[in-house]
Amino acid sequence: MKSAGVQSFRDLQVxxxxxxxxxxxxxxxxxxxxxxxxxxxxxxxRAAVSIPSNIAEGQGRSNTGEFxxxxxxxxxxxxxxxxxxxxxxxxxxxxxxxxxxxxGLSHEIGKMLFTMLNTxxxxxx
Numbered sequence: 001m002k003s004a005g006v007q008s009f010r011d012l013q014v015x016x017x018x019x020x021x022x023x024x025x026x027x028x029x030x031x032x033x034x035x036x037x038x039x040x041x042x043x044x045x046r047a048a049v050s051i052p053s054n055i056a057e058g059q060g061r062s063n064t065g066e067f068x069x070x071x072x073x074x075x076x077x078x079x080x081x082x083x084x085x086x087x088x089x090x091x092x093x094x095x096x097x098x099x100x101x102x103x104g105l106s107h108e109i110g111k112m113l114f115t116m117l118n119t120x121x122x123x124x125x
Contacts, residue, residue: 009056014112018052021105028098044084050077051109068120075113082106
């Protein structure tokens with residue numbers, strides 16, 4: 001029960017926005033202290049990459065249940081990312097404007113994922 005008109009994960013606005021978020025995270029973390037390369041930088045980047053990756057993988061699966069599962073994983077990664085951005089803010093890593101931009105995108109994506117999951121649950125149930 002996938003959306004009519006969606007030919008590819010690339011057509012999904014949530015995937016497009018999560019790609020923007022991933023690029024924003026990579027740019028943000030370039031300014032972090034060098035000793036964080038295997039710490040917070042790595043964690044932020046992995047969580048960010050996980051969001052569009054799971055959306056794409058889920059959309060490529062054969063049924064709605066699998067799609068929901070991967071959207072749920074993407075949502076979890078987004079929550080993880082929000083926590084890590086808050087840690088970065090408290091440690092005063094990165095520029096405030098860049099953190100604000102990333103947090104804004106993350107919250108927008110979170111709302112989109114929540115809506116998609118609810119819509120898919122309604123269709124399934």
